[in-house]
Amino acid sequence: MAFARFVTEGLGTPAPVAPTERLVVGGPYRYVRNPMYVAVDATIAGQALLLARPVLFVYGGCAGLLMWAFARWYEEPDLGRRFGADYDRYCEAVPGRWPRLRSWDPDSTAY
Template sequence: MASAMPDRDAGPGVRLPPPLVFLAGLGLGFLLQRIAPLAFAAQGQPLPRWLGGLLALGSAALALWAFRTFHRAHTTVRPDRSASTLLTGGPFRFTRNPLYLSLSLLHAGLAFLANALWPALMLVPVLLLIRYHVIAREERHLLGLFGAEYQAYCRRVRRWF
């Protein structure tokens, strides 16, 4: 019995929009922060703000680089649609998931900027959801589309960093 070729138009089957997952985690974290405040540092300490600013700037730079790479390759950035190209250049040389890494950096950066520990703690369940309900589906899809080429890419480049 021959194995069926993946339907290029079917997409990976991602049902959770990653930006909304991060936004929900951030929102829940700030709600918990309001109910039971936890800070990284004493009020007025500049380190959390500096660190948060650096993380947010790094996030923006990485996202811009990744979006430009998608645009140049004429492939979709949407995780619910099928990829037309296996991206291995730009930030994809260093991480297989630069946009999820960017959203993670932004999430952490906003928590540090607010000197709020709860939003940072909520990043853990967010990352678990992204890893097992988004990335896993994307990886199966890319493996089906690009086979050995994708396997070789996975051996060369780590998932996050």
């Protein structure tokens, strides 16, 4: 679902070689800026719990750190340059890693 939003709403893909033309803020992106990264982290944590393998927690921590670094130092500056004030407003309202309890409405002035 999150990936499909890039195609239908953003008119592009998550890949840097074919980026979106529009800022994607619908669906799961109204709750958290990086839902695919959060899903990967949650999946690895679930596997670690289910299989009782502590090494998977280490792997998940390393993967999470790499995804955070990529988002922080590549994606966020790039999106800020491409979408300007709209992206800044979105970042103020929607957290990057921990989902909001309520959906953000981009047409609202409330955060």
